[in-house]
Amino acid sequence: MFRRVRVIFGIRSNSIFVLLYLFGVALIFYIGLYSASTVVVENSSCGCTCVNTTSTSEDNKNCLQSKINSKVRRTETFLLIIVLTGPRNIERRNAMRLTWLNVTKFPSVSRRFVIGTSELDSNTKESLEQEQKLHGDMLFLPEFKDAYNQLTKKLLSALLWINEHIDCSFVMKVDDDTFARLDIIEQELKIKYHLIDNLYWGFHRGSSRVKYSGPWAEPKWILCDRYLPYALGGGYIVSRKLVEYISNISSLLVLYNSEDVSLGTWLSPIQLTRIHDPRFDTEWRSRGCRNAHIVSHKQSIEDMYNKFRMLQNHGKLCMKEEFLAQSFIYSWNVPPSQCCERKYGIP
Numbered sequence: 001m002f003r004r005v006r007v008i009f010g011i012r013s014n015s016i017f018v019l020l021y022l023f024g025v026a027l028i029f030y031i032g033l034y035s036a037s038t039v040v041v042e043n044s045s046c047g048c049t050c051v052n053t054t055s056t057s058e059d060n061k062n063c064l065q066s067k068i069n070s071k072v073r074r075t076e077t078f079l080l081i082i083v084l085t086g087p088r089n090i091e092r093r094n095a096m097r098l099t100w101l102n103v104t105k106f107p108s109v110s111r112r113f114v115i116g117t118s119e120l121d122s123n124t125k126e127s128l129e130q131e132q133k134l135h136g137d138m139l140f141l142p143e144f145k146d147a148y149n150q151l152t153k154k155l156l157s158a159l160l161w162i163n164e165h166i167d168c169s170f171v172m173k174v175d176d177d178t179f180a181r182l183d184i185i186e187q188e189l190k191i192k193y194h195l196i197d198n199l200y201w202g203f204h205r206g207s208s209r210v211k212y213s214g215p216w217a218e219p220k221w222i223l224c225d226r227y228l229p230y231a232l233g234g235g236y237i238v239s240r241k242l243v244e245y246i247s248n249i250s251s252l253l254v255l256y257n258s259e260d261v262s263l264g265t266w267l268s269p270i271q272l273t274r275i276h277d278p279r280f281d282t283e284w285r286s287r288g289c290r291n292a293h294i295v296s297h298k299q300s301i302e303d304m305y306n307k308f309r310m311l312q313n314h315g316k317l318c319m320k321e322e323f324l325a326q327s328f329i330y331s332w333n334v335p336p337s338q339c340c341e342r343k344y345g346i347p
């Protein structure tokens, strides 16, 4: 072998270049193959991950998978929709998957159903794992129990996860009783808002009085006698950069009970492009079915199927429009207590 090599060198001096060239090609090929083999293609059973890295064995596989994913590549999407949902609300999730959140027609949109999985009974756990196998669209957060008083922590954990794992331009947060017009939202994000990296788009309020009792009480609130302006939680959209900002300062944040009040407060000192949009029907009760709405909160499962069918068959949301409450255009140039006067004629 060596003699042959020597002979080759001896016979023609430029053979060494051929040899080096071949060696180089082989090396590049090897490196290429090696890195290709370490890229983990995200399959349907590991669309989720866990934020807790000291996990139990059953979470281990997913954790490992997500660690590899985060090192090698992040999932790319234009708009990520996160749905804060309860462990047992599978019917709601399926209604969303079968109606407006079927993203087949929207290749630049992805969805994740976010669930806290600590302290779940084994039946629910198993059912969730089945659901994940089937759809691959869940984000399990094993470090906390799914409960109302954990919603803000849930939102924050989801945002931290997104910041680590997803390359997206915008994040939309909805509840599992929200119906949205993805066609319009995607279009407007792409045409009107794509260059805005500090977008905070939703139905804003600045005049909400602080609650001191009941399930919405905010005992930690000391900043003012109203909440700082915030987009109501039934659905809002933020730019990726804001997610990154929140992730960066997450350890210093005060977590209030309401996730939407919290987000508004966390973002309050930042230069924002606040878009108040009355087409977001995202208050604690619906203002009624209006064809102009692009986000509708407080929808039953039946409402979702009905709205979807109406859209498919008639191109509009409502069989008959209803007016249950007046709406408002936010006045940003008056004190927040006067921001939000309700009037007729606004959806």
Ligand SMILES: *[C@@H]1O[C@H](CO)[C@@H](O)[C@H](O)[C@H]1NC(C)=O
Residues within 6 Å of the ligand: 097, 098, 099, 102, 103, 104, 105
């Ligand atoms: C989603 O929509 C596509 C067509 O746009 C349809 O073929 C598919 O069956 C739908 N998926 C679900 C789960 O409804």
Ligand SMILES: *[C@@H]1O[C@H](CO)[C@@H](O)[C@H](O)[C@H]1NC(C)=O
Residues within 6 Å of the ligand: 052, 053, 054, 055, 056, 142, 143
């Ligand atoms: C992570 O999960 C383990 C077991 O499920 C738990 O004991 C631990 O407290 C969790 N750690 C964090 C930081 O949540």
Ligand SMILES: *[C@@H]1O[C@H](CO)[C@@H](O)[C@H](O)[C@H]1NC(C)=O
Residues within 6 Å of the ligand: 241, 242, 244, 245, 248
């Ligand atoms: C977040 O922190 C990273 C790392 O320090 C920094 O590069 C990035 O600019 C920060 N982003 C924002 C929006 O604060």
